[in-house]
Amino acid sequence: MDALLLQIMNGLDKGSAYALIALGLTLIFGTLGVVNFAHGALFMIGAFCAVTMQKILTLSATTYDPLKLDFLGNPAMIKTPYVNTWFSEDFGALLIDWSVPLSILLAIPVMIGLGFIMERGLIKHFYKRPHADQILVTFGLAIVLQEIIKYFYGANPIPMPAPEMFKGSIDFGMMIGFDANQVIYPAWRLVYFLFSTVVIAAVFAFLQFTTFGMVVRAGMADRETVGLLGIDIDKRFTLMFGIAAAVAGLAGVMYTPINSPNYHMGMDFLVLSFVVVVVGGMGSLPGAVLAGFALGVLQSFASMNEVKSLLPGIDQVIIYLVAIVILLTRPRGLMGRKGVMEE
Amino acid sequence: MSTSNFTRRGVLKTGAIAGAGLATPTFFTAGSASAFTNDPTGSSVTFGFNVPQTGPYADEGMDELRAFELAVEHLNGEGDGGMLNTFSSNALGGNGILGKKVAFVTGDTQTKSDAARASAQSMIQKDGAIMISGGSSSGVAVAVQGLCQEAGVIFMAGLTHSNDTTGKDRKRNGFRHFFNAYMSAAALAPVLKKEYGADRKAYHLTADYTWGWTQQASIAAATEAVGWQTVNNVLTPLADTDFSAYIAPVLNSGADVLVLNHYGGNMVNSLTQAVQFGLRDKMVNGKQFEIVVPLYSELMAKGAGKNIGGILGSTNWSWKLQDEGTKAFVKSFGTKYGFPPSNAAHTCYVQTLLYADAAARAGSFNPCAIVEALEGFEFDGLGNGKTLYRADDHQCFKDVLVQKGNAEAANEYELLEIVEVTPVDQVTYASDHPMFAGGELGECNAGA
Numbered sequence: 008m009d010a011l012l013l014q015i016m017n018g019l020d021k022g023s024a025y026a027l028i029a030l031g032l033t034l035i036f037g038t039l040g041v042v043n044f045a046h047g048a049l050f051m052i053g054a055f056c057a058v059t060m061q062k063i064l065t066l067s068a069t070t071y072d073p074l075k076l077d078f079l080g081n082p083a084m085i086k087t088p089y090v091n092t093w094f095s096e097d098f099g100a101l102l103i104d105w106s107v108p109l110s111i112l113l114a115i116p117v118m119i120g121l122g123f124i125m126e127r128g129l130i131k132h133f134y135k136r137p138h139a140d141q142i143l144v145t146f147g148l149a150i151v152l153q154e155i156i157k158y159f160y161g162a163n164p165i166p167m168p169a170p171e172m173f174k175g176s177i178d179f180g181m182m183i184g185f186d187a188n189q190v191i192y193p194a195w196r197l198v199y200f201l202f203s204t205v206v207i208a209a210v211f212a213f214l215q216f217t218t219f220g221m222v223v224r225a226g227m228a229d230r231e232t233v234g235l236l237g238i239d240i241d242k243r244f245t246l247m248f249g250i251a252a253a254v255a256g257l258a259g260v261m262y263t264p265i266n267s268p269n270y271h272m273g274m275d276f277l278v279l280s281f282v283v284v285v286v287g288g289m290g291s292l293p294g295a296v297l298a299g300f301a302l303g304v305l306q307s308f309a310s311m312n313e314v315k316s317l318l319p320g321i322d323q324v325i326i327y328l329v330a331i332v333i334l335l336t337r338p339r340g341l342m343g344r345k346g347v348m349e350e
Numbered sequence: 351m352s353t354s355n356f357t358r359r360g361v362l363k364t365g366a367i368a369g370a371g372l373a374t375p376t377f378f379t380a381g382s383a384s385a386f387t388n389d390p391t392g393s394s395v396t397f398g399f400n401v402p403q404t405g406p407y408a409d410e411g412m413d414e415l416r417a418f419e420l421a422v423e424h425l426n427g428e429g430d431g432g433m434l435n436t437f438s439s440n441a442l443g444g445n446g447i448l449g450k451k452v453a454f455v456t457g458d459t460q461t462k463s464d465a466a467r468a469s470a471q472s473m474i475q476k477d478g479a480i481m482i483s484g485g486s487s488s489g490v491a492v493a494v495q496g497l498c499q500e501a502g503v504i505f506m507a508g509l510t511h512s513n514d515t516t517g518k519d520r521k522r523n524g525f526r527h528f529f530n531a532y533m534s535a536a537a538l539a540p541v542l543k544k545e546y547g548a549d550r551k552a553y554h555l556t557a558d559y560t561w562g563w564t565q566q567a568s569i570a571a572a573t574e575a576v577g578w579q580t581v582n583n584v585l586t587p588l589a590d591t592d593f594s595a596y597i598a599p600v601l602n603s604g605a606d607v608l609v610l611n612h613y614g615g616n617m618v619n620s621l622t623q624a625v626q627f628g629l630r631d632k633m634v635n636g637k638q639f640e641i642v643v644p645l646y647s648e649l650m651a652k653g654a655g656k657n658i659g660g661i662l663g664s665t666n667w668s669w670k671l672q673d674e675g676t677k678a679f680v681k682s683f684g685t686k687y688g689f690p691p692s693n694a695a696h697t698c699y700v701q702t703l704l705y706a707d708a709a710a711r712a713g714s715f716n717p718c719a720i721v722e723a724l725e726g727f728e729f730d731g732l733g734n735g736k737t738l739y740r741a742d743d744h745q746c747f748k749d750v751l752v753q754k755g756n757a758e759a760a761n762e763y764e765l766l767e768i769v770e771v772t773p774v775d776q777v778t779y780a781s782d783h784p785m786f787a788g789g790e791l792g793e794c795n796a797g798a
Contacts, residue, residue, distance in 0.1 A: 013598040021592060078669065078763065079684045162408035164618045166655030176628030191601060193626035196594070265626070266591050266619050267653055275591050310595030312584060322595070323587055 009180060009189040014307045016179070020196045020265075022303020023203035024050075027258035028280035029287065029295035030210060031251035037227045037290035038244040041130055042141050047277025048149040049252045052121065053114050053259025054268035055156055058165050060110035064090055064103050105170050107263055114256045122252030126245050149273065157270040164267035169195040173264075195264050202261050206254060207296055213250075214292070223247055227290065282330045288343020298341060302326050386716045387502035387797030388478045395450045395715060397422070397702065398479030400470050400494060401508065403458040407486040407614055409649055410694050414484050414508055415456060416687055417695035421702035424682070425452045432682035433703060436675040436731035441710035448709060459485055463493035470494045474501050480715050481506060483701050486614075486694060488512030488561040495524035502797015504717050506701035509694040511613075511645055513564040516745035517786035522794045523717055525724055525739060527704065527746045528697045529777070531565040532785055534644045534664040535572035537750035537772035541662060546607065546640050548577030553605035555596055555620060557612050558585040565611045568785060569644050573609075581605045586616070593620040597627050606634040609642045617643060618653035625657045646753055648692040651765040658765060659757025667696045667733050668751055668768055675733040690763050700732045704739075718794040736774070742781035744791065750777050 067086035075083035091099035180190030214220035287294030402411035457469030491510035498505035646663035708723035725741035
């Protein structure tokens with residue numbers, strides 16, 4: 008039972024990342040009708056916003072200590088972060104410790120801006136082109152973004168520790184009535200799950216309870232009619248592209264303590280998230296979230312030793328098997344609109 | 351009545367021979383006027399450095415390339431000479447090789463066997479490379495070694511740790527300076543016993559490809575020999591980045607040691623996640639839970655950061671060694687690039703020097719003469735103490751380092767500290783050892 012619970016938690020955690028990326032993907036498809044294969048790269052750039060924030064906070068003044076020697080026998084270089092000098096040493100250390108959550112402040116404007124530039128500068132020219140062209144151009148864009156990041160940050164993973172208070176693990180089992188040490192879970196993964204839930208809820212609330220959101224939803228349902236009412240729906244959809252980019256970016260920022268970011272991490276998530284969107288229903292926001300969590304849990308169960316001993320390699324194909332079954336039996340996906348992908 | 355000498359069988363035979371001749375790759379025929387492939391006739395000799403310049407091991411590849419450039423500088427008499435000043439062989443004078451200046455071309459393996467073969471083939475055919483070196487993966491090394499054997503050039507392997515490279519896939523034209531999975535295990539097991547005791551239950555997570563398999567088999571055999579029990583071995587796909595689903599079952603498996611047979615980004619992620627799951631803080635069977643990483647590298651340590659604190663692993667070499675060869679190399683490399691060299695850089699630098707020295711001693715660039723010069727060659731002064739290039743399998747035998755992660759390191763280059771220098775005798779094995787069986791060096795191929 009404890010093993011099952013651990014796998015459910017793992018699945019929900021992995022599903023959080025799938026859901027956040029898939030939410031942005033389906034939002035872009037639902038509003039602009041574009042299949043954005045650069046969305047994984049936006050997740051990766053979000054992660055590198057965290058790396059950049061850490062680099063900013065650890066910018067240091069360099070002095071040389073003649074009493075200590077470096078590997079060549081020269082006086083050792085001593086680096087003192089400016090934040091320690093500008094504020095107190097304790098406060099500087101606290102800022103550096105909390106660099107990952109603080110990166111959210113950097114990631115939101117950067118990602119919205121990047122989304123705006125991508126949409127206005129490139130993707131809008133492909134609205135009327137076939138989906139295959141959109142996939143090719145956005146995939147190409149993803150490779151360009153990857154290479155830019157690799158040029159500036161290198162190819163190796165960069166460690167991004169969680170704040171000290173979330174570094175260890177917590178006895179989650181004891182909280183819900185299990186014996187001690189039965190269900191130990193990393194604290195940051197629980198934070199990630201809660202954070203994802205909040206972001207998903209915020210996106211839904213924004214679309215559901217604001218006038219802006221209402222217009223966007225109306226535009227998703229019938230773009231032409233909304234346009235005929237004199238509303239500049241294109242401008243709103245462009246902003247939605249920026250919001251979708253920000254959601255992917257936030258998912259990337261908070262994921263960095265779980266997996267050390269590298270330039271390739273977006274590609275690792277892209278294909279799976281795209282499958283999540285297909286299973287959930289192209290353009291369906293609740294479908295993307297539901298399918299994200301469901302497929303995360305399913306994949307986690309498929310990784311259990313007991314399951315793999317019966318069906319070797321099942322963990323690698325389970326998501327695709329589900330996608331095949333869904334496409335054959337219900338092409339519009341679990342919660343897709345009737346007619347979408349069914350023609 | 352006219353008679354004809356043409357018979358159906360004769361025409362077929364002639365056609366088959368002509369067809370085979372036309373279909374033969376040009377590197378089998380291009381050098382037919384010479385005694386061997388890419389016989390250097392001008393004032394220079396060209397080496398081909400085939401390293402991952404893109405892909406997940408690109409940083410390692412860049413470090414290899416830096417070392418190669420430094421080696422070429424030293425061979426041509428530029429810079430401070432580095433290890434040429436400490437090498438026990440005096441055949442090289444810092445004036446090129448056999449009167450020829452050393453030039454080089456580079457290729458990108460992308461850490462993919464097919465891409466690595468294609469770039470090596472291009473360097474041999476188009477650029478006239480007489481020796482290929484480099485690489486950061488055993489899959490790539492085995493593939494390129496096979497190609498070099500067919501093409502009739504020498505392959506001086508870079509970072510490859512699978513037993514297979516000098517085991518079942520060994521080739522007469524291929525040579526490996528780097529240590530292997532068996533040696534890692536032989537060096538680590540006694541230290542693990544000393545540090546963690548003989549009564550331990552180990553759970554293995556293993557990268558699902560040639561290196562992972564041989565690494566797991568080696569470390570399992572070595573630890574079982576000192577009394578440990580192997581509870582489980584789970585193969586993890588190479589492309590995986592989230593290992594939480596594999597780590598969660600470890601918690602309640604009864605194991606008190608997790609062995610991560612992972613390398614590069616896999617190791618960085620699996621180790622980070624294992625630490626996050628609280629494995630290092632756990633007590634099992636009345637003992638502190640431990641994690642072991644059989645193969646370490648400086649770049650992996652940098653990626654894992656403080657998570658490697660207290661974790662044992664093995665390396666081929668360390669810039670912290672205090673022998674004269676290491677000091678000379680670290681000084682040259684550090685002065686040129688501003689940071690200490692990695693294991694990968696060291697082995698690539700040494701391989702270049704060893705090839706050049708073999709050519710100088712043989713008085714020829716003929717691959718078969720180089721093979722003869724390197725087989726059974728004993729040397730010193732290149733950073734690992736006395737070393738032998740064994741003739742039976744073309745594997746170098748030398749001391750192996752056991753290192754421990756240091757979470758309190760002053761900087762990212764100090765994250766590993768040497769625990770023990772395991773003497774070469776302890777890691778030496780018979781060339782027909784079952785873990786290396788099934789391979790034959792075959793005949794040397796000069797490609798003529």
